[in-house]
Amino acid sequence: MADDIVDLDEYRxxxxxxxxxxxxxxxxxxxxDQKNLSNHNDIVEELLDAGPAETWSLAAAxxxxxxxxxxAIPGEPDSKRSELISQTxxxxxxxxxxxxRN
Numbered sequence: 001m002a003d004d005i006v007d008l009d010e011y012r013x014x015x016x017x018x019x020x021x022x023x024x025x026x027x028x029x030x031x032x033d034q035k036n037l038s039n040h041n042d043i044v045e046e047l048l049d050a051g052p053a054e055t056w057s058l059a060a061a062x063x064x065x066x067x068x069x070x071x072a073i074p075g076e077p078d079s080k081r082s083e084l085i086s087q088t089x090x091x092x093x094x095x096x097x098x099x100x101r102n
Contacts, residue, residue: 044065048061048062048065056095056096057096060092060093060095060096061096063088063092064089064092064093067085067088067089068089070085071085
């Protein structure tokens with residue numbers, strides 16, 4: 001077995017090389033975005049776990065976050081579950097707005 005590394009890019013046409021470069025760049029940007037999102041989620045979860053909610057709005061914010069995480073779980077889409085989550089999120093937002101006006 002040879003120890004020489006074969007650079008396959010030199011065997012591709014210019015268009016294919018450009019496409020590979022684009023895919024590599026998009027993959028790199030995607031990885032950075034995923035790391036930033038993970039860091040953001042860690043911060044949000046730390047804030048939500050700081051203690052019990054003092055208002056219904058804060059309790060609703062926690063519920064909204066958890067429902068959005070639940071809805072994002074990969075798997076076969078369930079339209080009934082998605083509709084129920086959507087209705088619940090709307091209810092929580094509506095009730096939080098009502099509480100904020102009082």
